[in-house]
Amino acid sequence: MVPLCIVVLWQGLSSLGVFDTSMIPSPLSVLAAGASAMRSGELTRHVGISVLRVVRGFLAAAIAGVTLGLALGWIPLLRTLIGPLLHFLRQIPPVAWIPVFIMWFGIGESSKISVVTYAAFFPILLNTETAAAQISGNYLELGRAFQFTSFQVLTRIIVPGSLGPVFTGLRLGLSNSWRALVAAEMLASAGGLGYMIVLSRELVQPDVMFLGIIVLGLLGYAVDAGALRLQKRLAPWSLSLRT
């Protein structure tokens, strides 16, 4: 309801000439730009490129982050050995790596996907590691009392017991993915929503610029809502009170 009120207010103020349309285009002009970009296929193309980059980069981060996070959480020695290095790396903003990745992987898809992976990896890793390390000792003791094998401790206790925070990490990782991707596309790309926004500034198309920003917000929102639904389906206990 509140977003709708803001859009109506925004349109009303635009119609009254309160805003300079070269700085803040009206919602209707943004909508018109969207319709035009849809008809020409430009919007679908840019969205498709960005989504594919996020999917590929995020999946790699999710697999690596969850696996390494579980291992770090479960094996204290591993945490001691490589924990400091990982915590050093996670302090470096993903954007700082863009020139390095371009140097290593070239201007193509790999550098953009690598930035996404880097950005998504650390929140996933950190949440998974913390969750796995903080599994209640009572549950681990239960496993000992009922003679669980190490594999059973992992599959019956560690993994399901970590799923709630893992999902939080995945959702944070997803939003980080979008941020890093847009930065990478703005700096070195010929496609994607970040590129579309930068190009619209050069072509003085504020309506397209705002369209890009709004589409980014909507995509991020939809993906996060999807992740939450998946969490409700796969780990309903993580959203309920643990009693």
Added chain:
Amino acid sequence: MEQLVGVVVRDVIKGYAAGSQELRVLDGISLRCQPGEFISLLGPSGAGKTTLLRLMAGLDRPDHGEVVYIDGSSKRVDASEVRVGMVFQEPRLLPWASVAKNVSYGLQGRAKAMNRHEQERAVRDALELFGLGAFSTYLPHQISGGMKQRAALARALVGEPDLLLLDEPLGSLDIKNRLAIQEVLSQFAGTRTCIMVTHSIEEAVYLSDRIYVLSDRPALVKSEIHVPLPRPRDRVAPGFSTYARQVIRALGVTPAG
């Protein structure tokens, strides 16, 4: 292989670090539970009963002395061959697993000899035994505290353990459920070795072949009371109250008036 296993606790000392000092919980305690016997441990809170049970379950090691499993001819049995069913003071159900799944985790080594269908049947039977048949698909947060504790009992029993260790298992149950579960447990007397920590004198006399009354911390055996009453037992029979009075006296409680 189904076996009856007993436990021998010999000169066990166990302490925990409390700041810079050691808090000694058990100080040279010795006791014995014969295979197939039902014994209860009674004593003041904090006396070390839970610690004793944890040592018997192999969850802790004594600082001194030993805890060994024995068979019917008093020969030592290796701990790896003993299936222990444990009920903790709190249910400890895994919140992410359904009630049936939680119970199935108690199958332990028994699961190896069963196919999937037989495992499901064993779990279903255990759930029915504790009145949880209709709640098998529920998650732990969807059932009451008493039901959780019943599920914990079902989990401990589904694996047909050689040794059943119960740490105040009925403490959180209402009186009706408490009596019902006492009936279930009394069926195991003589067929399964049970060691139960309880604060209920009536429960101890109703279920046990022997009752160990422990002193305050550090725990020592203050008194050992044999309860040779025939089974099934009658709580209002004169003999029942005789043993209850013996326990009260051993605890050092002076009746008012």
